[in-house]
Amino acid sequence: MRARAHRALGRLRAAADRPDAIASLEAALAAFRRLGMPYEAGKTRLLIATSLADRERETAIAEARAATKHHAAAGALASGARSPPPGVDVRCEPAIRLAPAGGDR
Numbered sequence: 829m830r831a832r833a834h835r836a837l838g839r840l841r842a843a844a845d846r847p848d849a850i851a852s853l854e855a856a857l858a859a860f861r862r863l864g865m866p867y868e869a870g871k872t873r874l875l876i877a878t879s880l881a882d883r884e885r886e887t888a889i890a891e892a893r894a895a896t897k898h899h900a901a902a903g904a905l906a907s908g909a910r911s912p913p914p915g916v917d918v919r920c921e922p923a924i925r926l927a928p929a930g931g932d933r
Contacts, residue, residue, distance in 0.1 A: 829859075830859055831856050831859030831860045831863065831865075831868065832856070832868075834852050834853070834855040834856035834859060835852070835853060835856035835868075835871075835872050835875065837852045838850070838851075838852030838853035838855075838856060838872075838875060838879075839853075839875060842875065842878070842879040849879055850876060850879060850880070853872055853875050853876045853879065854876070856872045857869055857872045857873060857876070860872055870894075870895040870896070871895070873891045873892070873894050873895035874891075874892065874895045876888075876891045877889070877891035877892040877895060
């Protein structure tokens with residue numbers, strides 16, 4: 829599936845700190861949304877949030893919030909699925925915070 833290939837490529841690019849990582853992850857997100865796959869879309873949004881956490885904190889927070897909504901739509905949060913990524917706390921509204929730069933990922 830192309831969506832998963834885009835996500836895998838985005839993950840690899842993010843690990844290498846390449847600027848084109850977000851474009852690959854956004855392509856994956858669009859594909860998962862078109863396919864009606866909210867859990868996979870949420871996982872992709874978490875990758876986007878993690879990738880942006882050090883340089884675009886507000887965008888990363890928005891992505892983490894959106895990921896939580898995707899997971900809730902898929903019923904994933906109730907079943908104990910992992911969400912959000914380490915360092916991102918979306919439990920408290922509006923006190924959403926990210927771990928300091930250089931924190932564990």
